Amino acid sequence: EVQLVQSGAEVRKPGESLKISCKTSGYIFTNYWIAWVRQMPGKGLEWMGIINPYDYDTRYNPSVQGLFTISADRSIATAYLQWSSLRASDSAMYYCVRQWSGDYWGQGTRVTVSS
Amino acid sequence: ENVLTQSPATLSLSPGERATLSCGASQSVSTNYLAWYQQKPGLAPRLLIYDASKRATGIPDRFSGSGSGTDFTLIISRLEPEDFAVYYCQQYGSSPVTFGQGTKLES
Numbered sequence: 001e002v003q004l005v006q007s008g009a010e011v012r013k014p015g016e017s018l019k020i021s022c023k024t025s026g027y028i029f030t031n032y033w034i035a036w037v038r039q040m041p042g043k044g045l046e047w048m049g050i051i052n053p054y055d056y057d058t059r060y061n062p063s064v065q066g067l068f069t070i071s072a073d074r075s076i077a078t079a080y081l082q083w084s085s086l087r088a089s090d091s092a093m094y095y096c097v098r099q100w101s102g103d104y105w106g107q108g109t110r111v112t113v114s115s
Numbered sequence: 116e117n118v119l120t121q122s123p124a125t126l127s128l129s130p131g132e133r134a135t136l137s138c139g140a141s142q143s144v145s146t147n148y149l150a151w152y153q154q155k156p157g158l159a160p161r162l163l164i165y166d167a168s169k170r171a172t173g174i175p176d177r178f179s180g181s182g183s184g185t186d187f188t189l190i191i192s193r194l195e196p197e198d199f200a201v202y203y204c205q206q207y208g209s210s211p212v213t214f215g216q217g218t219k220l221e222s
Contacts, residue, residue: 035212044203044214044215044216044217045152045154045160045203045205045214045217046214047205047211047212047213047214049211050210050212059210059211060211061116061210061211061212062211063116063211095159095160100148100207100212101148101150101162101165101166101205101207102150102152102160102162102205102207103162103165103171103172104162105159105160105161105162106159107159108159
């Protein structure tokens with residue numbers, strides 16, 4: 001069974017750093033791209049970017065503001081989304097998603113950035 | 116980027132009725148790489164349709180997708196109570212991947 005299990009909810013202050021994770025199982029990690037999708041409270045879905053765990057090729061959405069990085073660790077079949085300096089506008093639910101066409105989704109990680 | 120526009124924003128129907136949701140793209144969607152998702156409150160989106168017309172695993176056949184180029188449609192032939200949710204279209208034929216703004220299907 002394919003599973004994407006995300007790390008738990010996080011609360012941070014503006015300017016702090018954060019790394020959230022997406023642990024995958026049930027398939028060959030390096031065979032499928034992993035994307036991250038943002039959903040702000042009460043809003044729609046925004047595609048942030050995607051990584052190919054096979055060669056770490058990464059694409060970002062230039063329209064999504066924020067200082068974030070997408071990465072992956074093949075040895076533990078896990079993808080990551082991290083920020084070096086959070087802003088209040090980064091408060092949202094974040095989903096990891098398998099493939100460009102989104103066949104499997106993680107349960108979401110809620111990030112709250114507030115002073 | 117390829118901007119997707121969904122219509123209507125809200126669709127009010129009753130169980131048993133037919134729902135028709137539209138998704139228009141500002142540019143032709145490469146290889147008809149167009150997907151439809153359903154999202155219920157508090158849950159992650161669920162893939163319904165990919166490649167414009169292929170049903171994802173486990174999706175009932177009352178859901179069907181059609182279209183090509185810049186115009187796509189999701190039809191729910193006979194609404195069940197559990198179908199009332201928000202629906203998003205997504206194109207993944209070009210980067211960045213983009214989503215429509217969503218259609219809320221309400222009873």
